[in-house]
Amino acid sequence: MDHQHQAQATTATSRELPMARSMCWHCQSEVTGEYLCGQCVKVQPLSRDLDYFACFQLPRLLNIDEQHLEKTFYELSRTFHPDFYSTKDESEKAISLGNSAFLNAAYRTLKDPIQRAEYLIRLEAGAVKDIRSNPPADLFEEVLELQETLETFRQLAPKGPSAGLEALRKKLQAEREHLEKRQAEMEASLQDKFNEWDQLQERAALPGQAREEKNTILREMQEILSNRTYVRNMVNDLLETTG
Amino acid sequence: MSRIVGIDLGTTNSLVAFMDKEGPHVIPGPDGQTKVPSIVGLTDNGLIVGDPAKAHLIRDPSHTIYSVKRFMGKGLDDVKDELKYFPYHLHEKNGVIRIEIGDKTYSPPQVSAMILKELKRRAEDYLKEDVSKAVITVPAYFNDSQRQATKDAGLIAGLEVLRIINEPTAASLAYGLQKKTQGLIAIYDLGGGTFDISILKLKDGIFEVLATNGDSHLGGDDFDQRLVDVLVDDIFQTQGIKVEGNPELMQTVRLEAERVKIRLSDETQAQAVIQLPNGTYEKLWTRESVESLVMDLVERTLGPCRNALKDAGLTASQIDEVVLVGGSTRMPLVWRKVEELFGKTPHSELNPDEVVALGAAVQADILGGHTKDLLLLDVTPLSLGIETMGGVMSALIRRNTTIPTSAKEMFTTYVDGQTSVDIHILQGERELVKDNRSLARFQLKLPPLPAGVPRVEVNFLIDANGILHVTARDIRTGEAQSVQVKPSHGLTDDEVEGMIRDSFQFAAEDIKARQIIEARNEANAIIVATEKALVRAANLISDKEAEGIRRILQQLGEVKAGDDHRAIRTKISEVEKTTHHLAEVLMDATLKEALESKKLSDVIK
Numbered sequence: 079m080d081h082q083h084q085a086q087a088t089t090a091t092s093r094e095l096p097m098a099r100s101m102c103w104h105c106q107s108e109v110t111g112e113y114l115c116g117q118c119v120k121v122q123p124l125s126r127d128l129d130y131f132a133c134f135q136l137p138r139l140l141n142i143d144e145q146h147l148e149k150t151f152y153e154l155s156r157t158f159h160p161d162f163y164s165t166k167d168e169s170e171k172a173i174s175l176g177n178s179a180f181l182n183a184a185y186r187t188l189k190d191p192i193q194r195a196e197y198l199i200r201l202e203a204g205a206v207k208d209i210r211s212n213p214p215a216d217l218f219e220e221v222l223e224l225q226e227t228l229e230t231f232r233q234l235a236p237k238g239p240s241a242g243l244e245a246l247r248k249k250l251q252a253e254r255e256h257l258e259k260r261q262a263e264m265e266a267s268l269q270d271k272f273n274e275w276d277q278l279q280e281r282a283a284l285p286g287q288a289r290e291e292k293n294t295i296l297r298e299m300q301e302i303l304s305n306r307t308y309v310r311n312m313v314n315d316l317l318e319t320t321g
Numbered sequence: 322m323s324r325i326v327g328i329d330l331g332t333t334n335s336l337v338a339f340m341d342k343e344g345p346h347v348i349p350g351p352d353g354q355t356k357v358p359s360i361v362g363l364t365d366n367g368l369i370v371g372d373p374a375k376a377h378l379i380r381d382p383s384h385t386i387y388s389v390k391r392f393m394g395k396g397l398d399d400v401k402d403e404l405k406y407f408p409y410h411l412h413e414k415n416g417v418i419r420i421e422i423g424d425k426t427y428s429p430p431q432v433s434a435m436i437l438k439e440l441k442r443r444a445e446d447y448l449k450e451d452v453s454k455a456v457i458t459v460p461a462y463f464n465d466s467q468r469q470a471t472k473d474a475g476l477i478a479g480l481e482v483l484r485i486i487n488e489p490t491a492a493s494l495a496y497g498l499q500k501k502t503q504g505l506i507a508i509y510d511l512g513g514g515t516f517d518i519s520i521l522k523l524k525d526g527i528f529e530v531l532a533t534n535g536d537s538h539l540g541g542d543d544f545d546q547r548l549v550d551v552l553v554d555d556i557f558q559t560q561g562i563k564v565e566g567n568p569e570l571m572q573t574v575r576l577e578a579e580r581v582k583i584r585l586s587d588e589t590q591a592q593a594v595i596q597l598p599n600g601t602y603e604k605l606w607t608r609e610s611v612e613s614l615v616m617d618l619v620e621r622t623l624g625p626c627r628n629a630l631k632d633a634g635l636t637a638s639q640i641d642e643v644v645l646v647g648g649s650t651r652m653p654l655v656w657r658k659v660e661e662l663f664g665k666t667p668h669s670e671l672n673p674d675e676v677v678a679l680g681a682a683v684q685a686d687i688l689g690g691h692t693k694d695l696l697l698l699d700v701t702p703l704s705l706g707i708e709t710m711g712g713v714m715s716a717l718i719r720r721n722t723t724i725p726t727s728a729k730e731m732f733t734t735y736v737d738g739q740t741s742v743d744i745h746i747l748q749g750e751r752e753l754v755k756d757n758r759s760l761a762r763f764q765l766k767l768p769p770l771p772a773g774v775p776r777v778e779v780n781f782l783i784d785a786n787g788i789l790h791v792t793a794r795d796i797r798t799g800e801a802q803s804v805q806v807k808p809s810h811g812l813t814d815d816e817v818e819g820m821i822r823d824s825f826q827f828a829a830e831d832i833k834a835r836q837i838i839e840a841r842n843e844a845n846a847i848i849v850a851t852e853k854a855l856v857r858a859a860n861l862i863s864d865k866e867a868e869g870i871r872r873i874l875q876q877l878g879e880v881k882a883g884d885d886h887r888a889i890r891t892k893i894s895e896v897e898k899t900t901h902h903l904a905e906v907l908m909d910a911t912l913k914e915a916l917e918s919k920k921l922s923d924v925i926k
Binding site for chain 1: 483484524525527684687688689690693696697698722723724725726727782784785
């Protein structure tokens with residue numbers, strides 16, 4: 079098998095991950111932004127400040143090249159994975175383990191659009207507030223009624239099949255379809271926000287530039303994300319209860 | 322660097338493999354068999370492992386341990402439903418099952434270590450070099466305790482376990498290497514005691530596990546049990562014999578059930594034949610009758626398959642290839658059900674018994690630094706979390722997260738001057754603590770300060786073996802804190818140490834058993850040869866000499882029945898001395914015959 083897959087555009091930059099120290103922990107020679115020391119070829123620990131986008135040499139955009147992401151993940155896995163450090167000393171093993179764990183977390187987060195957006199908001203605007211427990215304002219009435227129906231269904235279900243139960247099931251299934259539609263709509267508007275954000279980043283890449291505009295988009299995204307989480311949890315609840 | 326072997330430590334059979342330039346190979350025993358039955362017999366003369374122990378199972382079931390993998394990393398409560406099926410007594414100490422054999426007790430890792438030692442010896446005999454490092458496979462759905470128990474078994478056997486690798490992923494390595502497959506594959510692995518399903522993406526030498534699921538307590542053993550239940554009932558109904566109270570008979574029935582099941586993979590009917598005290602019992606089984614008996618068990622494997630697909634974000638039709646692993650996938654019923662679910666014919670070109678060991682050897686080669694183009698990215702099968710207020714589990718690491726992975730959690734105090742926090746680590750998918758698996762507990766030390774001021778960060782790291790490591794750091798001082806984790810269902814380091822020491826003791830007993838067997842074999846050979854020689858030399862030696870030889874042969878026969886291998890050896894050399902003249906006479910006679918026949922042939926010419 080041939081694994082000399084050189085990334086066309088990324089090869090030049092793929093060796094420039096920020097490292098924890100500028101000096102090799104082992105031979106003390108200067109490490110010039112590479113993950114292996116140029117002198118003694120020991121693996122270097124990744125910087126604690128490294129963010130997931132930087133880890134994959136990606137700009138902080140929300141539409142990302144998934145093939146590039148996967149390819150870089152595989153390349154970096156080949157560099158850091160503990161399997162390749164089995165015969166090395168304990169320090170190198172520990173570094174490989176730490177780097178690998180970080181890389182896996184970074185890949186997992188960026189691969190999923192929702193997690194990617196949540197991570198970006200955390201990076202750009204500090205901690206994301208916990209997922210709200212209140213339903214979205216425009217769904218408030220509907221959700222209250224739904225909760226009641228769901229409760230009645232749960233009480234009836236153990237008593238075996240009946241016409242009443244079947245009617246409730248139908249009603250809940252219709253509700254679920256409606257909520258699934260809402261979820262899809264939210265995801266579409268989230269995608270619009272992703273595009274807005276990316277366009278803004280293209281013309282104002284520095285963190286300080288267009289700060290107000292950026293913060294507005296981030297807040298709007300967070301609002302949609304919380305609503306979507308709420309609706310999705312509802313849908314999962316319905317799926318579990320009514321099948 | 323010394324060679325690293327790959328070991329498949331199975332519920333019913335175990336294998337050892339290695340890799341050379343041509344690829345991975347399973348190491349056969351002297352008889353050419355690659356499978357070593359995972360059975361250990363503790364006889365008066367020491368340990369026997371594998372096929373001899375299987376024979377011992379019927380003669381002396383209460384001193385013979387099988388399917389010990391089912392007890393690895395478990396407490397007594399976990400296996401209480403099946404206790405009645407095992408001929409030996411179990412008890413629990415510090416959350417770990419102990420098996421009582423005679424006046425001794427053994428933990429499951431100790432018994433597994435006996436099997437590992439046999440494999441180690443087999444590899445050493447074959448490779449003609451010391452073997453001290455290994456990769457050992459476990460079911461993908463094994464939890465942390467079960468993995469740790471397997472690692473302990475390796476240590477007790479004198480093996481450095483470089484990696485614990487999941488069985489279906491090991492199989493994928495062997496399969497992918499041979500087939501040069503790319504794309505999405507599902508590995509369906511139904512063994513003797515466990516079931517796993519793993520969904521992988523194979524691309525450019527990277528084997529990325531997307532999701533795994535399974536049942537660490539479902540396998541061929543359970544199929545056998547269904548047949549056993551029917552046979553036991555039928556024997557009682559028709560013959561009036563209670564099998565339950567008779568461990569020897571129970572094992573005979575169990576082995577016959579297994580044989581019938583295996584036979585029905587190729588035949589449409591098979592006869593069970595069991596010797597009872599009052600005669601021979603026979604029962605004709607059809608494939609259909611067995612299939613309907615185990616149908617629900619086979620169907621139980623389909624739920625995990627669907628869950629794994631869901632977690633991987635895939636539908637069955639997106640899977641490019643389905644690969645069958647494990648002896649139980651030989652059943653046509655399993656084959657049909659898997660085909661139905663995935664909508665494609667499953668592959669089973671590689672020997673389903675050997676493919677896991679072969680894959681372990683490939684992984685060993687990767688770790689040894691020889692194979693550089695393959696890399697396995699595996700996942701943790703179960704969510705990991707800690708207990709929070711109200712007995713609820715808070716998940717820190719979700720199932721199917723690529724390993725190694727870590728999660729950090731900050732801890733502080735609720736009361737002024739509080740100096741410790743108790744942390745309970747769990748594994749599982751359920752909401753409540755009581756429905757999940759308790760892994761370990763530890764006490765986190767905090768500096769005596771006003772409530773909420775101390776800040777200690779705990780790092781939960783799952784390494785590439787799927788085994789948890791816990792470290793803690795005081796954020797205010799930046800100092801690392803040592804964490805003493807107490808496993809809920811595992812041996813402590815001290816216990817493992819003690820068992821390593823004990824294993825030297827076993828080794829001595831083991832060698833003794835081996836020496837007796839070898840001396841007996843030699844004695845048997847010499848008795849047969851001498852008796853033949855006596856017949857041939859009937860007219861060549863005096864009656865007195867013949868009588869002397871017969872007398873010493875009889876003495877050898879008596880000594881042979883004893884347990885003293887030295888006495889057997891001494892008697893053997895006495896026999897050799899006494900038969901010295903006989904051998905010479907025979908040699909002369911043979912020579913004469915040869916010369917005479919030559920003359921004869923000359924004449925004819």
